[in-house]
Amino acid sequence: MKLRFPPPFLSSRGVRLTGDLVFQAVLAGVAVLSVIGLAVLLLRELVYGSLPAISEFGLGFLTSTEWNPVRGEFGALPFIYGTVVSSLLALAIGVPLSLGIAVYLAEMASPRVRAVLSPVIELLAAIPSVIIGLWGIFVLAPFVREHLAEPLMSYLGFLPLFEGPAYGYSVLTASLVLAIMIIPIISSISREAILAVPRLQLEGALALGATRFEAITGVVLPYARGAIFGAVMLGLGRAIGETMAVTMVIGNSPQLFTSLLHPGYTMAAVIANEFTEATGELYLAALIEIGLVLFAISMVVNVLARAITWRYMRVQGGA
């Protein structure tokens, strides 16, 4: 039964006290001002700050590939491209692994192993991104340069994607770092979604003679797909907005790379790197406009993710 507050009999008898109304109004006021007000103010400041760049470059800002602040050329495409490619590659690496982890922890591991490993994997999410970046500079980037790039070039070097020469600070390294950062998010939400699938569904499939693989891919995962899709979108949102870890390993070179072994640049990284040294109103406005674009993209992804999860939660009756 759904309980309503206040109980209907109170309001129907006309028991409405001024103190209560004031209290509710004050709370509502704070809630509206701090949450909705913050969202509106955030958008306003971003738009206001980027106005000089918007009026100077118009839509061409988004499609121009030249980024040369000294000559006053500001094009955002290399950064948008870098963000999109590195995030999608991170998903390509991270999603299969996350689903593997989720299935292992939910369906294969004993409850005891699950109870130990689940928090350990989620520990990754608690490590600050600047420290993951530090590890990326001194451990992962040398590893990619010395052990990963070589076999990729010799076996897949005929593809433009893996063309040499190989750099340690590259799009590949950044995507690996991003994958590491989104795995705890995607795997933990997916694990909970898989655990929430009614056991009868799985048992029914097994009773019909399905192998565990067939039961999981044919019955369990489709049942949980709403939440899993939401989790993937959340991971994508995280990857798009991630700043420090990417800035520290992607090489920070504004170009439309084709090889993943070459350096790139992302929207968040260029803001982090150049904001304090941005001289001149136009330079700063261009960086803020990149921030506005980043904000817009990540808000679209996040609204989609939340809309999916909220709908899923309502259909499944909360969780």
Place this chain on the structure above:
Amino acid sequence: MPELEWRRLKDRLFTAFCICSTALALIPLGSMLYTIFMKGFSVISLSFLTELPAPPGEPGGGFGNAIQGSLIVVGIASAIGIPLGIAAGMYLGEYPNSRLSRAISFTADVLTGVPSIITGIFAYMLVVLRFGGFSALAGGVALATMMLPFIVRTTEEAMKLVPWELREASLALGATRWRTTLQVVLSTARFGIATGILLTIARIAGETAPLLFTAFNNRFWFDGVMQPVATLPVMIYTYAISPFDDWHAQAWGGALVLVTMILLLNMGVRLATGRRWR
């Protein structure tokens, strides 16, 4: 029967894939914790924790001012974000069925996904530009912006966990609604709210991007909220990308301090409450 064998093989391969994925995810975590501990431990000393950084080229020095600055900036963020977040969360938890509440709750949920660098730009526009320069206050505002939606949501969840019967019992005894909310619901939910606050602090204490051009950096001790201030994450970043080997070593020392603080806070809260990791 070849077909059955093929199906069994696929099943085994799938099992192997799932086990390997889990093992693979543990490698970077293990490598990170191992490196931070091995490289950081030799750097940590009393002087590292209490002294000012040495000028480039000179050995020694410490991150004392950065540790101090981090505490101050997180303190400013908490002073702004926690009261507003609790009040907004109380509204959402106590009056959940209106369209306004759902809109606010959804907005807060979406705001948790704002990229951290964006909150830095926001605080730059709002505080740095208006008050003439980088400051601890600007850093606090940036972190408070990150904090607020998390506090709102955890407060809301904690308030909703309080059984409705408890509110009805209080009303039946003649208490007004606002007293019910403040003295019955809030005091029942306070443990959950405190947990949420501590986890949020653990989450933002390591944020670097919002501080780069708000709190900026400073080679000296804290000198007032309107002055730039050093913070642990920014210091780690500056030292990590510097060309000096001894600075790199100190960056690992700072990383060990930061990770220890965050993990202790995180694990302490979760152990104390038996709450799941998320």
